[in-house]
Amino acid sequence: MNILVLGKTGQLGKSIHELVLSSLQKHNFVFVGREELDLNQNKSINSFFNGRHFDVVINCAAYTKVDSAEDESKLANQINHLAVSKLADIAKKQGFKIIHISTDYVFDGKSTKAYKEGDKPNPLNSYGQTKLDGERAIQRILTHDSIIIRTSGLYSNFGENFVSKIIDISKTNAEIEVVNDQIVSPTYAPDLAEVIVTIINSKKFYIQNQKTQIYHFCANEALSWFEFAQTIFKHAKIKIKINPCDSNEFTSKVKRPNYSAMHTGKIKNDYDVSDFSVNNSIERLFESKLNKNKFDI
Numbered sequence: 548m549n550i551l552v553l554g555k556t557g558q559l560g561k562s563i564h565e566l567v568l569s570s571l572q573k574h575n576f577v578f579v580g581r582e583e584l585d586l587n588q589n590k591s592i593n594s595f596f597n598g599r600h601f602d603v604v605i606n607c608a609a610y611t612k613v614d615s616a617e618d619e620s621k622l623a624n625q626i627n628h629l630a631v632s633k634l635a636d637i638a639k640k641q642g643f644k645i646i647h648i649s650t651d652y653v654f655d656g657k658s659t660k661a662y663k664e665g666d667k668p669n670p671l672n673s674y675g676q677t678k679l680d681g682e683r684a685i686q687r688i689l690t691h692d693s694i695i696i697r698t699s700g701l702y703s704n705f706g707e708n709f710v711s712k713i714i715d716i717s718k719t720n721a722e723i724e725v726v727n728d729q730i731v732s733p734t735y736a737p738d739l740a741e742v743i744v745t746i747i748n749s750k751k752f753y754i755q756n757q758k759t760q761i762y763h764f765c766a767n768e769a770l771s772w773f774e775f776a777q778t779i780f781k782h783a784k785i786k787i788k789i790n791p792c793d794s795n796e797f798t799s800k801v802k803r804p805n806y807s808a809m810h811t812g813k814i815k816n817d818y819d820v821s822d823f824s825v826n827n828s829i830e831r832l833f834e835s836k837l838n839k840n841k842f843d844i
Contacts, residue, residue, distance in 0.1 A: 548573075548575070548602040548747070549575050549577065549603075550574050550577065550603045550747065551577050551604045551605065552564070552578045552605045553586070553604065553605065553607055554609070555579055555580045556581075556706075557608065557609075557611075557705075557706065558705045558706050558736040559648060559740060560578060561736075562703055562705065562736040562737045562739070562740035563578075563605070563740040565740075566741060570744075579595070581608075586626045587625055589629075589633055592630060600643075601641075603646065604643055604644070605645075605743060606631065606648060607648050609678070610626040612674075613801055616673040616674040616801075617673050617800050617801055623674060624677045624680070626677075628677045628680035628681045631647065631681035631684050632681070635688035635693075638688075639688055639689060644693050644694075645689060645693040646696065646746065647682070647694070647695045647696070648698060649679075650698065651699040651731070651732075651804070651807035652674055652675035652678065652803070652804065652807065653668040653670050653697065654669065654807055655669040656804025657804075657806070660810075661808045661810040662810060663810045663813070664760075664761045664762065664813055671801075671802040671803065671804060672801045672803070690759055691755075691759055692755065692759065694759070694761075695761045695762070696762050696763075696764050697761065697763050697764070698734050699732045699733065699808070700732065700775075702735060702832075703735065703737060704832060704842070705736070709772070713725070713780075718843075722787060722788035722789070723787065723790070724789075724790045724791075724792040724796070725771075725776040725789055725791065726772050726773060726792055726793065726796075727772070727773035727774075729771060729805055729807075730769050730807070731772065731808065732766045732769055732809060732825075733766055734766050734823075734828075735829075735832060738766075742814070742821075745818055745819075746818050749818055751817065760813075764809075764814050764820070766823055767822050767823060768808075768824060769806075770825065771791075773792075782826075782829045782832070783839075
C-alpha cells in the first residue's frame with residue numbers, strides 16, 4: 548500500500564514518521580508538508596495528486612490555533628473544511644481511503660459524561676466549527692470507506708503543546724495558575740500514531756463498501772488542565788506550586804467546552820486498539836534522556 552501522510556511537521560505527522568522508522572512496516576509511507584502540498588491553495592492540492600497514486604491518505608494537517616481562528620476564520624475554514632472537501636473529491640475520483648483527524652472541540656462541553664460518536668456536535672468557536680464542517684464534507688462526499696478520528700489535547704516531544712508550554716512557564720515562575728474547570732482527555736500523539744498504524748495494518752480497514760465511520764480516541768481518563776499539570780510536573784520531577792483557578796480569570800475571546808472527554812469504546816471494539824492512560828503516557832514521554840533534553844529539564 549502507498550500511504551500519504553499530510554502534515555509532516557506537526558506533532559502527529561512526526562509521531563507517525565518516528566513510529567514508521569522504528570518498526571518494520573509493509574507499506575510505503577510518503578510524508579508531505581506545506582511546501583509540497585499547500586492546503587490553502589486548491590491549485591496546489593490538484594497539482595500534487597496529478598499523476599500520483601495512493602491507497603490511503605492520512606490527513607494530520609489542520610489549522611489548530613484556536614484563539615487565532617476567530618480572527619482568521621477564512622483561513623481556518625479553508626484548511627479545516629474546504630481543503631478537506633477537495634481531498635474528499637479527489638479521493639472519490641481516484642479511489643483512495645481517507646483517515647481524517649478531527650477534534651473534541653466539535654462539542655459544546657455541556658455533557659457530564661464522556662461524549663460518544665453519535666452525540667450531537669455543537670461547536671463553541673470557529674476552530675471547532677471548521678473542523679466539524681470538514682467532518683461533514685467527508686461524510687457527504689465519501690459515504691463509504693473512510694474514517695474520521697476525533698482526538699483531544701494532543702501533546703508530544705514535538706513542537707508547542709500544553710506540556711512544552713507549562714514546562715517553559717515553570718522555568719521563570721515560582722508558582723503558576725492552571726484552570727481547573729475545563730475537563731479533557733489529553734492524548735499523547737505517539738499513542739494516536741500507534742492507533743492509526745494499527746488501523747492501517749488491519750484487514751477490516753480494507754473491506755470494501757463499509758460506511759464511513761467516526762471514532763473517538765483519547766486518553767482513558769477525564770481530568771482538568773490543573774490535574775494534568777500536576778501529572779506533568781510529577782513525572783518531570785519539577786517542584787513548583789500550582790494553584791487551581793477558573794477559566795474566566797483569563798481573558799480570551801474564545802469559548803471552550805468545559806467538558807470534552809470522549810468515550811473510546813467503539814474504536815477499541817472495532818480495531819482492538821490498546822488503552823492508554825495519562826500517567827503511563829507522560830511517564831513514557833519523560834523516560835528517555837533525549838526527550839528530557841528536548842524539554843531542557
